[in-house]
Amino acid sequence: EPHHYKLGLAIKIKAAGYYHADVARTFNSIGEVHRALNQYDKALEYYRKSLDVSKKVSADEFHPDIAASYSNMGSVHFAQGHNDKALECFQKAQKIFSRIDDMQPQLAATYKSLAAVLKALGQNEKASSYGEKAYQLRQRLGS
Secondary structure (H helix, E strand, O other), rough: OOOHHHHHHHHHHHHHOOOOOHHHHHHHHHHHHHHHHHHHHHHHHHHHHHHHHHHHHHHOOOHHHHHHHHHHHHHHOOOOOOHHHHHHHHHHHHHHHOOHHHHHHHHHHHHHHHHHHHHHHHOOHHHHHHHHHHHHHHHHOOO
């Protein structure tokens, strides 16, 4: 992982302890770098660490950081062709994003991801439904 993220992670853990939201977000950022480099196993490793920390520090199970971890893991699984795992992750993200009012753009993106995975799984009718949900929500949001 890039040196500056690793150094930042060490500083955050020393300052705030392992189970802190900033640590979870740093794990997520390191996962993003690995995903961008197509290092999918490393990306999943860091997204899982982010998820673990986020679950421990969040007041409830419906936290945006938890949903983001699931969504990012879903994207990696989809890129690897693990469509069933991707579907499971995106469904978990959608369940959380749908309960948080200010997360509607992320919900629209998750609907779009669900549509892509379902299409890859040959579930064209469900895929079309999620594609339509994504479109309608984006129209309402003006994006």
